[in-house]
Amino acid sequence: MHGQSSSTTQHARSAGAGDIPDLARLSTGIPGLDEVLNGGLVKGNTYLISGPPGTGKTTLANQIAFHHVRQDGTAVIATTLAASLGKMLAHLRGFTFFEPSLIAERVHCVSLYDELSTGGLDAVLDMVRRLLREHRATLLVVDGARLFGDVAASPIDFRRFAQELNTQSTALGCTTLLLADYAGEDERPVGTHVDGTITLEEQSLDLRDVRLLRVKKIRGVSHLRGRHAYEITHQGLQVYPRLETIVPPVLPEQPGAGRRLSTGIGGLDVMLHGGLMAGSSTLVYGAPGAGKTLTGLHFLAAGTAHGEGGLLASFRERHGTLKRKAEAAGLAIEPHIDAGRLQILWHSPYETTIDVWARALLERIDQHRPRRLFVDSADDIVHLTLHPQRHSDFLTALLHHLQARGVTSMFSAVASTLVGGAVEMPVTMVSAVGENAILLRYVELHSQLRRFASIVKVRESSYDTAIREFVITNRGIEIADTSRTTESVWTGAGRRDVTTEPETAGAEAQPGETGNRM
Amino acid sequence: MVVDDEPDIRDIVAAVLEDEGYSVVVASNGQQALEMLPAERPDLVVLDVMMPRMDGRELLRRMGEHPELARLPVIVMSAAARVDRVDSGAPKIAAFVAKPFDLEFMLGTIEQIVKREAPHDTR
Incomplete structure (x- = not known):
């Protein structure tokens, strides 16, 4: 849309079955998230960013916004909460993506509190439409979107509002992020009227808290399904797609493949x-x-x-x-x-x-x-x-x-x-x-702990099934060249193989043996 | 006049036109539009194709039966991949707009048509 360079627009990769080709994309600028989204957000779509307080919704949205405006986009960041914009900006100052000089130039921050409290949802729609048109915005972030549901006269009114907000943003070529602290099923009324839902959550495992991001729904494109870990540092969010969901690259066979x-x-x-x-x-x-x-x-x-x-x-x-x-x-x-x-x-x-x-x-x-x-x-x-x-x-x-x-x-x-x-x-x-x-x-042998090595399996190859003693010396690991050192070592308490003389190398401590545990 | 059965589309198109100073009336299907057109006499019709009761094609055909309505410029909105499949009928098809549409582009198109069709300021 307006003033947006082609560098911010990517196109859907053809990897996922059922993808609609050539959907223009908006890069999130969040490492790993575009990968989970299979190329980024779909331009002009509306997304619900949902999660309990403290999971990083505001950080995620602002990180996307500042990345977007650095790519020549224009963002409107709106909040439904009274007097929270200043505090929000103050919190963002600690992140490297935050750039104060972009505020009011490319990132326009507004409060929807007055419109919502005096004119209700219709006034919010009017205000948002005027803001998007005035600033020729290509990205809209609405923080505190849960409040819309709280002030709606009925569930139907809320659904109508959510649908109209989505349609309005799409028609104005604006990608929209609605931030709300929904948990679980609570998001369903608005979730049905958005094009995608991204949830942020924290799971407690024993004493540890783990942050997880999940793209629950996204229209028109495939994505990496399931939960993916993310971290928040001074650089903002970084998402780590679950390794199992990533297809390994197809690379030419390395020279020497198949050799020993x-x-x-x-x-x-x-x-x-x-x-x-x-x-x-x-x-x-x-x-x-x-x-x-x-x-x-x-x-x-x-x-x-x-x-x-x-x-x-x-x-x-x-x-x-x-x-x-x-x-x-x-x-x-x-x-x-x-x-x-x-x-x-x-x-x-x-x-x-x-x-x-x-x-x-x-x-x-x-x-x-x-x-x-x-x-x-x-x-x-x-x-x-x-x-x-x-x-x-x-x-x-x-x-x-x-x-x-x-x-x-x-x-x-x-x-x-x-x-x-x-x-x-x-x-x-x-x-x-x-x-x-x-x-x-280890094997106990004559009141000594001795080390033994054995091959348990080798894929598609023969191997020596013997259990061999080894020592660690200043030349590293040295393995005896015969297995006739002891018997019954598998039980851990070996007996010297008295039928074999002389003793094999490694059966006794070698010069320079360190005895260190490695 | 904006004719669309989808209230959110109808409302946003009407709202943006009103933001620009146009007077806007809306209808939710071809039948309702046909009943309103003689009295409202709009300068332009923004028309959806697929609607219940009377769709956009039928409305265009019926408008063609009225000499005055047949002269009205119409912008056809369609989610169809090939909008030129719409049978234009008698009224002048001023422009096709594919859904989902770029509202600013549509607004510019409307502005051009209104200026072209009306020698005086219609706002």
């Missing part, structure tokens, strides 16, 4: 009959300190040694600790980190949601194109996924995204049993990201 990759641990490569298949995923699980992280560092270092980029996504240990751990095992990762070949992405395992991490991870992968990824650990992913029914779906979707990008991945996971007894296999993780599964565990 060294794990960086010679004995393990032997057990795997030549290494891991490029593009596969491997779960390394075992007791705390058994050597999972070090296995991952070997895996990454083996790649960087051949010029392959690597990414270590850690929820626990940070750069310094990882560097020391690698150095103690003879793995010089620092030059590769300095050169950018090895990236470390640390993310807090607390007070966030998994889609925030997934977005950061995939952006880092798209930016640096690593060929190998080690995630430490899958347990943290499960912890941040919050909803148990989502664990498997998320991990599976993550693997699809990684494979689409040609990434060979390895995930660590903690086994519940430290020593002895049965080791419970993390079935969800194994089925989702464990095309290959490696178990590292």
Whole structure:
């Protein structure tokens, strides 16, 4: 519409079945929201932004408004509440999207309180129409829209008003956002007369509060369905579409697909009959300190040694600790980190949601194109996924995204049993990201805790089924070259295999063994 | 005169025309419009096509039977993809406007037609 540059107008992507082609779009400028909306708001449509107080409705709408006017649009921000505009503007000053110089120039703030209290809904329609025409507005935000329903003489009057407001805005080429603190079914009377409904909500999970955005209804176009996490920072809202709803990119097959990759641990490569298949995923699980992280560092270092980029996504240990751990095992990762070949992405395992991490991870992968990824650990992913029914779906979707990008991945996971007894296999993780599964565990042998490795599964390949002892030395993980070390190790309390002499390498402590738990 | 069975469309078109200083009468279908036209004698008819009782096509045909009504300029609003499918009949079809329409564009069209058709200021 008036004065709006083509840069603010996008067109519906053809991905969704049933889309009406060439619907002009208005970018929200909110990271992730256009993705959920499959291209942005439909120009000239009316949307209900619904949610309890404090969920960020006003922030969301103003963020869209300031983005819109920066793209040469003009916005009218109206409120039904007395004397709230000044306070609203004061609250917005803390956000980076807020620009005071745009107020009254491109963003026109008005109160509808007098019209509503003296002339009712008809007076509001007249006022809004005049404002839109006077300012040649292309975006209208009405805060406190719930009040319209409260002052309507009857439900029919309210529905008529909502319909007329929608028609009026559409006819004037203006996209409209109605903000209301409805909860659940309350929004139905107005919800039927808008073109789209976006709800903001907070869910309490144990002691945590999680913000979730949901596009409940949108006419004419498909969207990413379900609830998506969002966060509010000083930059405003950022939406993180649920990973499962995003179709992985179709990229050309990476060179070397289908070849074997060294794990960086010679004995393990032997057990795997030549290494891991490029593009596969491997779960390394075992007791705390058994050597999972070090296995991952070997895996990454083996790649960087051949010029392959690597990414270590850690929820626990940070750069310094990882560097020391690698150095103690003879793995010089620092030059590769300095050169950018090895990236470390640390993310807090607390007070966030998994889609925030997934977005950061995939952006880092798209930016640096690593060929190998080690995630430490899958347990943290499960912890941040919050909803148990989502664990498997998320991990599976993550693997699809990684494979689409040609990434060979390895995930660590903690086994519940430290020593002895049965080791419970993390079935969800194994089925989702464990095309290959490696178990590292302790065994008590002659009053010593010894480490043993075994291959539990390898997809579409043969492997050594033996349980082999390994040690951690200043040369890293070294696996014995024979399995005839002990017997009955699976029970956790092994006996020396007295039929085999001499003892195999690794059965006794090797020179330089650190004894550190990795 | 604005003729449309949808009250919200009828009201917004009428309201914007009144904002611009026009005198506006409204009718909710072709039958009601036909009854009002001889007495109201508007300078222009803004006409929807699909309406109950008497639709826009029939109203155009019936207007064509009256020499004075047949000379009235008409703007036809239609949600049909191809508005030229409307049988124009006798009255002069001054313009077609596809629904959903741009109100400012319609207003500009109305202004041009009124100026062209009426030598004096009709406001």
